[in-house]
Amino acid sequence: MTWQVLVHGPLARLDERVSRSLVDAVPRSLSELASDLGNMTVALPVLACAMAYAVWRGRWPAALFAGSAMALVPLLVIPLKEWTARPGPLEPWAAGYYPSGHTATAMVAYFGTAFLVSNRLIPVAALLTAITGTGLVLRGFHWPLDVLASVALCLPLLRWPVYAARRGGPA
DSSP states (O other), X not given: OHHHHHHTXXXXXXXXXXXXXXXXXXXXXXXXXXXXXXXHHHHHHHHHHHHHHXXXXXXXXXXXXXXXXXXXXXXXXXXXXHHHOOOOSSOTXXXXXSSOHXXXXXXXXXXXXXXXXXXXXXXXXXXXXXXXXXXHHHHTSSOHHHHHHHHHHHTGGGHHHHHHHHHTOOO
């Protein structure tokens, strides 16, 4: 995906055509609400509460792993944004849209929360991440490939909380 974005290849061009047909397909208030699930002011407090719960339950290593995974998000996303300098769907003069930081934040925060609190929350984490990414695309804040790249980028980060959750016993 990154290569296609960098060279403006056929996949990136298809991505842009698809995105243009999706922007504002739903009311902006709804797509903005969905995209806000990836804001740090929303997602980080959710993860912080789950980390506090895990520490209270004596599972501080699991909380540490989940927090570390979240701390790595900007360290991975920001350099890629700078390197690719992809313009936004509604702001062609601006750069730094690939990959989506909101999607990455939502994915790591909500899945980290699920692994710390209860594995039964994993479908909820997947749904919240999907809603965030969909809202970002429908609102025109990101191209679909920006969202997919964040999911691919963050999957390895989720190994840490999964490993810690397994070592810490059932949630």
